[in-house]
Amino acid sequence: MPIIDLANPTRFLRFAERALPWLAGLTLLAFAAGLNLTLGAPDDYQQGATVKIMFIHVPSAWLGMGIWALMTIAALGTLVWRHPLADVAAKAAAPVGAAFTLLCLVTGSLWGRPMWGAYWVWDARLTSVLVLFLMYLGVMALWRTVDDPARAGRAAAILTLVGAINLPIIKFSVDWWNTLHQPASVLRLAGPSIHPSILIPLLAMTLAFVLLFLALHLAAMRNEILRRRVRSLMMMQAQTAPGSGS
Amino acid sequence: MTALAALFVRDVRLAIRVGGGGGIGVLFFLIVVTLMPFAIGPDLALLGRIGPAILWLGALLASLLTLDRLLAMDQEDGSLDLMLTGRSPLELAVAAKALAHWLTTGLPLVIAAPLLGLFLNLDLGSSGAVALTLLAGTPALTFIGLIGAALSVTLRRGGLLLAVLVMPLTVPVLIFGVAASNAALVGPLPFGTPFTILCALTLISIVVGTFAAATALRHGME
Amino acid sequence: MNLGPHAPFIVAAYGIATFVIGALIAWVMLDHRAQLRALDDLELRGVTRRSDRAPEKTA
Numbered sequence: 001m002p003i004i005d006l007a008n009p010t011r012f013l014r015f016a017e018r019a020l021p022w023l024a025g026l027t028l029l030a031f032a033a034g035l036n037l038t039l040g041a042p043d044d045y046q047q048g049a050t051v052k053i054m055f056i057h058v059p060s061a062w063l064g065m066g067i068w069a070l071m072t073i074a075a076l077g078t079l080v081w082r083h084p085l086a087d088v089a090a091k092a093a094a095p096v097g098a099a100f101t102l103l104c105l106v107t108g109s110l111w112g113r114p115m116w117g118a119y120w121v122w123d124a125r126l127t128s129v130l131v132l133f134l135m136y137l138g139v140m141a142l143w144r145t146v147d148d149p150a151r152a153g154r155a156a157a158i159l160t161l162v163g164a165i166n167l168p169i170i171k172f173s174v175d176w177w178n179t180l181h182q183p184a185s186v187l188r189l190a191g192p193s194i195h196p197s198i199l200i201p202l203l204a205m206t207l208a209f210v211l212l213f214l215a216l217h218l219a220a221m222r223n224e225i226l227r228r229r230v231r232s233l234m235m236m237q238a239q240t241a242p243g244s245g246s
Numbered sequence: 247m248t249a250l251a252a253l254f255v256r257d258v259r260l261a262i263r264v265g266g267g268g269g270i271g272v273l274f275f276l277i278v279v280t281l282m283p284f285a286i287g288p289d290l291a292l293l294g295r296i297g298p299a300i301l302w303l304g305a306l307l308a309s310l311l312t313l314d315r316l317l318a319m320d321q322e323d324g325s326l327d328l329m330l331t332g333r334s335p336l337e338l339a340v341a342a343k344a345l346a347h348w349l350t351t352g353l354p355l356v357i358a359a360p361l362l363g364l365f366l367n368l369d370l371g372s373s374g375a376v377a378l379t380l381l382a383g384t385p386a387l388t389f390i391g392l393i394g395a396a397l398s399v400t401l402r403r404g405g406l407l408l409a410v411l412v413m414p415l416t417v418p419v420l421i422f423g424v425a426a427s428n429a430a431l432v433g434p435l436p437f438g439t440p441f442t443i444l445c446a447l448t449l450i451s452i453v454v455g456t457f458a459a460a461t462a463l464r465h466g467m468e
Numbered sequence: 469m470n471l472g473p474h475a476p477f478i479v480a481a482y483g484i485a486t487f488v489i490g491a492l493i494a495w496v497m498l499d500h501r502a503q504l505r506a507l508d509d510l511e512l513r514g515v516t517r518r519s520d521r522a523p524e525k526t527a
Contacts, residue, residue: 049472114474173418226503
């Protein structure tokens with residue numbers, strides 16, 4: 001029942017106003033705890049203190065991929081179930097996802113400079129994330145170029161679904177391409193087995209990042225609903241008062 | 247079925263008579279390949295090594311260039327609406343159009359590739375290998391582009407947006423196309439491995455592209 | 469705390485993370501304020517939603 005209730009934008013707005021302060025507070029607490037644990041984390045025997053970059057790099061990478069998954073569900077919501085808030089959710093998520101993906105790229109590059117000796121290495125994971133970032137930008141460009149939100153929403157939903165089908169293929173191709181061109185041996189980002197002393201701060205930071213995303217997403221969805229309200233009011237005004245200027 | 251055949255024949259005939267599409271694509275391909283040595287120098291050994299990559303990039307860009315002709319003109323003269331309301335399934339109609347488009351713009355690129363390979367110091371055998379990978383790979387480019395064309399037609403925005411939406415999706419095709427060509431030329435890898443994956447990518451693109459484009463048109467035109 | 473020889477990179481990573489997150493928060497808050505102002509502006513000019521004029525009916 002509550003989910004059906006929230007399909008009503010007005011009720012959703014009320015819910016968002018009530019939930020946002022709590023979510024923001026929780027996010028702050030989680031970041032305080034996560035950063036505290038990060039400070040206490042030991043250095044890695046291979047990476048030294050640069051392992052600290054992982055505590056923001058890895059959560060942003062997970063979020064970057066997770067947000068596309070969320071947009072995929074929202075896209076199904078738009079096309080199949082025609083949920084009224086699905087395209088609001090998809091539109092609000094895209095810039096946040098792009099920002100986290102960018103953060104993942106930048107921190108990966110800053111980690112790579114001391115570890116690999118270059119700001120950018122065509123590492124399989126980094127390259128896949130770069131393509132993901134480009135696709136986020138494509139979806140955002142699509143949203144921006146079209147005025148009518150319903151029309152843009154359906155187009156963006158199709159692009160998101162196609163992206164969701166293609167992203168695993170891209171990942172596979174890039175991995176394959178990378179093993180073909182693998183230069184000697186480089187230190188890979190985040191090894192296969194992680195020691196608990198690193199894992200616990202990492203999970204704490206991930207929780208903080210996820211909470212941050214939820215808060216940002218909720219706020220951005222609220223803004224989007226308000227923006228559509230403004231838009232429909234403006235159009236109503238333009239219709240009822242012809243020639244009254246701006 | 248006859249309606250689809252008629253649509254296919256009409257598209258091929260239009261593309262040949264009106265001109266532009268395929269011819270301009272090949273011309274663009276030729277110019278891109280001509281520009282490359284000016285950028286990287288006339289070193290024949292280097293050109294021979296990266297020749298397949300240049301040919302593939304040129305073909306990719308050329309097929310992107312012709313994409314906005316795929317559906318835009320049908321939307322302008324209203325025949326797209328007829329297709330939407332017509333009796334034959336939209337998926338098949340769209341696939342027939344894409345096939346006709348590939349035949350008139352993709353195939354000329356494949357035929358031109360061995361000739362352009364000569365400019366890049368590729369011998370006839372390796373040029374043939376590159377052309378074979380292009381033959382297998384360019385349908386994928388057309389059908390991926392079909393999605394972008396359908397989206398941009400419904401949004402009435404073409405050109406750059408279309409390229410931006412489509413290009414990231416072509417990464418796998420580019421990787422395996424160039425890898426298969428290199429495998430035939432020098433690579434330690436057997437030609438078959440990347441080539442079969444390239445064919446698989448083309449088949450996937452045909453399915454995904456057709457259905458996604460039809461969905462985009464249905465949702466966009468309502 | 470000793471960050472080792474690569475301290476600038478670690479500090480830069482955390483700095484950029486703070487900046488990106490700060491920018492996201494600022495975007496969300498400024499956008500909210502802009503939309504509220506636009507709604508208020510419309511209300512001053514007498515343009516309101518049906519549901520705001522008659523609270524019994526939910527649009």
